[in-house]
Amino acid sequence: MNIDFVNVSARYGDKQVLYNVSLSIPYRSVYALIGPSGCGKTTLLRSINRLNDLIPGFALSGEIIIRGEPVYAMKNKRQIQNLRLKTGMIFQRPNPLPMSVMQNMIFPYMEHIHASLPEARRLAEEKLRVVGLYDEIKDRLNKPAYMLSGGQQQRLCIARSLMLPTDILLMDEPCSALDPISTFKIEDLLSGIKKNHTIIMVTHNTEQARRISDYTAFFYMGRLIEAGSTLQIFSAPKQELTQKYITGRM
Amino acid sequence: MRVKKVEKFHPTEWLMRVSAFAGILAIIFIFIFIFMKAAPVFAGSGLKLITGSGFDSQIAEAFDAPADAPLLSFGMSGLIAGTLLSTLLALVIAGILSVGAAITICELAPKPVAAMLLSVVRLMASIPSVVFGLIGAMIVVPFLENTFITVDMQIEFLAFFQMTGRNLLASVIVLAFMIAPTVITLSADALYSVPGIYKETGYAFGMSRFRVIQKILLPAARSGIIAGLILGAGRGIGEAIAVSMVCGGVGMIPSLSHGIAAIFTPVLPLAAAIVNKSEAMSVPAVESALFACGALLLLMGTLFALAARFYVKQFTYGGIHEV
Numbered sequence: 118m119n120i121d122f123v124n125v126s127a128r129y130g131d132k133q134v135l136y137n138v139s140l141s142i143p144y145r146s147v148y149a150l151i152g153p154s155g156c157g158k159t160t161l162l163r164s165i166n167r168l169n170d171l172i173p174g175f176a177l178s179g180e181i182i183i184r185g186e187p188v189y190a191m192k193n194k195r196q197i198q199n200l201r202l203k204t205g206m207i208f209q210r211p212n213p214l215p216m217s218v219m220q221n222m223i224f225p226y227m228e229h230i231h232a233s234l235p236e237a238r239r240l241a242e243e244k245l246r247v248v249g250l251y252d253e254i255k256d257r258l259n260k261p262a263y264m265l266s267g268g269q270q271q272r273l274c275i276a277r278s279l280m281l282p283t284d285i286l287l288m289d290e291p292c293s294a295l296d297p298i299s300t301f302k303i304e305d306l307l308s309g310i311k312k313n314h315t316i317i318m319v320t321h322n323t324e325q326a327r328r329i330s331d332y333t334a335f336f337y338m339g340r341l342i343e344a345g346s347t348l349q350i351f352s353a354p355k356q357e358l359t360q361k362y363i364t365g366r367m
Numbered sequence: 368m369r370v371k372k373v374e375k376f377h378p379t380e381w382l383m384r385v386s387a388f389a390g391i392l393a394i395i396f397i398f399i400f401i402f403m404k405a406a407p408v409f410a411g412s413g414l415k416l417i418t419g420s421g422f423d424s425q426i427a428e429a430f431d432a433p434a435d436a437p438l439l440s441f442g443m444s445g446l447i448a449g450t451l452l453s454t455l456l457a458l459v460i461a462g463i464l465s466v467g468a469a470i471t472i473c474e475l476a477p478k479p480v481a482a483m484l485l486s487v488v489r490l491m492a493s494i495p496s497v498v499f500g501l502i503g504a505m506i507v508v509p510f511l512e513n514t515f516i517t518v519d520m521q522i523e524f525l526a527f528f529q530m531t532g533r534n535l536l537a538s539v540i541v542l543a544f545m546i547a548p549t550v551i552t553l554s555a556d557a558l559y560s561v562p563g564i565y566k567e568t569g570y571a572f573g574m575s576r577f578r579v580i581q582k583i584l585l586p587a588a589r590s591g592i593i594a595g596l597i598l599g600a601g602r603g604i605g606e607a608i609a610v611s612m613v614c615g616g617v618g619m620i621p622s623l624s625h626g627i628a629a630i631f632t633p634v635l636p637l638a639a640a641i642v643n644k645s646e647a648m649s650v651p652a653v654e655s656a657l658f659a660c661g662a663l664l665l666l667m668g669t670l671f672a673l674a675a676r677f678y679v680k681q682f683t684y685g686g687i688h689e690v
Contacts, residue, residue: 206571229572
């Protein structure tokens with residue numbers, strides 16, 4: 118049950134951003150995508166749940182296969198919505214909706230699942246405990262989510278995506294807007310979530326990739342330069358470019 | 368380095384201050400002038416001005432009254448009812464149409480079509496109101512008369528009023544089309560200013576386009592849409608010429624006891640009354656009565672403007688909405 122990228126090329130209008138990327142992401146692992154800005158790693162990430170379809174001019178050739186299903190062969194909107202539902206996404210900036218903390222938690226859940234309100238609230242509290250947020254904010258559950266700190270908001274967003282039946286989590290530099298302590302908390306909880314989720318994470322922080330990922334792929338100028346276990350990439354990279362990037366000489 | 372000396376007197380700064388104060392003074396004087404002119408009728412009618420009725424005949428009597436015994440008692444409840452009813456009904460119709468149009472422009476239509484639609488809407492806002500009135504009088508009024516109003520109905524209601532195509536419904540239709548551009552423009556602005564990340568968040572949850580619009584975009588744009596409706600209401604309350612051309616010109620209060628036919632009651636909103644009765648303005652009592660109409664309008668308009676300010680403020684400071 119891997120996520121397989123087969124010859125993926127992508128373009129926005131005339132600008133090609135990915136060239137023939139082929140990559141296989143093992144199930145229930147933490148996979149870090151690293152590389153300098155503009156190398157196409159975010160595009161690759163957002164292609165997985167077809168969120169790039171919203172951008173006019175976006176075109177992808179090749180195929181991404183998830184749970185044995187070719188994602189870009191999906192024509193039916195329902196199928197795509199179902200794919201997105203099962204694929205959680207954490208954005209660079211925390212993205213709580215303008216509602217209370219509790220409403221944020223139960224809103225996507227109630228959108229998709231027939232459940233009573235008390236049931237949803239109970240599940241929400243459970244998921245807030247998973248991300249270690251419940252004890253911090255249990256008296257502020259009905260306050261606007263914007264009143265939480267950035268790190269708390271990001272953990273709220275992670276908890277929110279756990280409300281849905283997700284088994285893949287896409288994270289687009291989830292810690293780049295956060296302080297070191299919040300970053301540490303999020304990294305810490307990923308090891309727990311990993312037990313039943315495949316986590317694909319774009320990061321600019323090579324140290325973070327080294328700390329938490331099982332596998333790492335290095336991208337440069339829209340091309341996959343090297344992919345392999347994190348240990349191998351960071352201790353014995355095969356490509357000179359990778360070596361330069363992880364040692365900060367690029 | 369030589370530091371530039373701070374000038375004590377800035378001519379431009381003073382020019383700005385003077386113009387600002389001139390604007391404020393002008394508004395204060397308009398208020399004072401209108402209330403001074405209206406004072407005789409306010410004093411002569413007291414509370415009956417708002418509760419009493421029979422404005423049309425009172426104007427005629429005041430016009431014929433001898434100069435040494437002027438008639439200063441008027442009842443404007445019919446006018447106030449006409450103003451509120453036509454504005455509110457127009458607001459309901461315009462609101463539904465406008466929010467739909469704004470969603471189409473912002474979310475559904477392809478970019479070039481949306482740009483075209485938006486410029487058409489802006490153009491609509493700049494059509495002079497008398498043109499709306501003309502279209503109303505030439506198309507809406509005959510249409511209502513030929514389609515809905517039968518001779519039997521006219522006979523049935525002859526005891527109450529003469530039923531023609533010029534009635535509350537005609538005013539509502541004309542007003543709705545006049546209010547719509549304002550509401551569409553403000554709603555579209557509000558929808559455009561919803562952060563794109565909210566929309567992406569919704570799609571990332573696997574929500575369909577319409578659910579995203581319904582559950583995320585509209586609630587987030589709610590204050591802007593409400594502000595648009597309130598500004599539209601301000602325009603509806605103050606609209607004179609177009610409404611006076613189609614309203615029927617009789618200050619009646621539509622009665623629910625007439626059932627659905629109540630929407631065919633001729634009405635006379637305050638602003639239209641000023642236009643309609645202005646021919647009789649040579650008589651001081653009539654003049655004062657029309658200024659009283661103006662004063663009431665001013666009060667209602669001020670109330671709506673304050674409400675609009677309140678909502679726009681809440682909107683621009685990113686007020687947090689419950690969903």
